[in-house]
Amino acid sequence: MTSPNESNKDISSDNTEVNTNAPEKQNSLLAGIIERATKSGIGRKKLNPSAVESAVAKNMADIHSNPTKLRLAFLGGGSFGTAMANLAARNGCDTTLWVRNKRTVKAMIKTQTNKKYLPGYKLDDSLKYSHDLAAAVKDKDIVFIAVPGLAFRETLKNIAPFISGQSIVSLTKGMEKDTFAMMSDIIKDELPEVNFGVMSGPNLAIEIMKNMPSATVIASESEPLRHAVQAALHSAFFRVFASDDVKGVELGGALKNIYAIAMGMAAAYDVGENTKAMILTRALAEMSRFGVESGANPLTFLGLSGVGDLYATCSSELSRNYRIGNMLGRGMSIEAAVKKLGQTAEGVNTIQQVHEKATKQGIYMPITHALYAVIYEDKAALGVALHLMEAGFRSDVEFVMAHDHSNAALTAQMKTSSDSTDDESGDTDSK
């Protein structure tokens, strides 16, 4: 392991216990995590010191002496892994950022910047960098993963031999190709006994680097893990809220990428605020409908990881998904747009996965299907948008008033009368 502030600790000599993730071990380890978080002063640097400490301590009956720091690894040297690792390091956590490319690591040590993904932002002096996966992961309390969704399973397979009691937190907002697995599903597949969580919210990396106040959600069934992540990342600029709806939180982060592409495309057509509001709100309806079919709580979509992230990515050119949509709207092909972006845009794959799953399961997702038709079936965007506007009658919030037969009947009735008008006028093309 290499770092500007190299500690003398030789972690490469630690032995590797292969996948011995016994639940008791996890529990005692997490108790230790909280203890360390409480005693180390994590999150105290820039805000009221007692806030973090009392929140954590309240839930910990047994606070011991011997203060140490939370030891964290962040895997993935793109913009988000770097921004989050920087936040943790700044908070006083013992933090290592793993980047797969050795030369990039050398450059990061030398310049203390991530020249490719976050140019111009100096990273915290205490942040360590490594391209050695074993060394980065071993001996840590929590391993955060911020690689693209398509590389998530491979990354878990690679770290599996070095996981003995660490908890895993996914920062990834994607879906696996073809399997429709979410990151939590992949963690359960590859590391079945590990304690895990997912973190998601309106967290544009550049804004976080600029210290613009932001908030996120850590979702986990493990309360100690939730508290440890809150304690590790919380600062005067970054609030960490908690949830136990893992599926809902991660679906919010993944699905909103679809609609950021739609909104970027709509912006290219110079649509008005009413139109944007309609897209955003109907997107939320689709997200929560899809979420419920996947076992999520629809109310989760009202939180930061749902409407919060949807709003942020649908309104900002900092969002790579939004930019992809905008390029598409200006006539570029999907291949050319992805190439020009040169960064991760999870929505490109997510549209395909969700289109396929919703089609198979009969989940009503008109915006997703429309986008799929434009991007992958070469349909004209304006025609598809018009068709969306002509879709049948629906209830506004279907968890308040279900989409019932009266709506469906009215749709059918209107369709029949317009069909007969067409017949009378001899217009057969429009059917």
Ligand SMILES: NC(=O)C1=CN([C@@H]2O[C@H](COP(=O)(O)OP(=O)(O)OC[C@H]3O[C@@H](n4cnc5c(N)ncnc54)[C@H](O)[C@@H]3O)[C@@H](O)[C@H]2O)C=CC1
């Ligand atoms: N950038 C942002 O503002 C945010 C991104 N995210 C999510 O974080 C995840 C990562 O995205 P970014 O950091 O933005 O992407 P990025 O495009 O900035 O960087 C991706 C990084 O992953 C690395 N990578 C790619 N394949 C890999 C593999 N097989 N093994 C190891 N490393 C690999 C690349 O070398 C690069 O360092 C995505 O799921 C994204 O949706 C979540 C919140 C905010």
Ligand SMILES: O=C(CO)COP(=O)(O)O
């Ligand atoms: O998820 C994000 C902000 O919350 C980042 O969105 P993009 O991946 O579209 O840049």
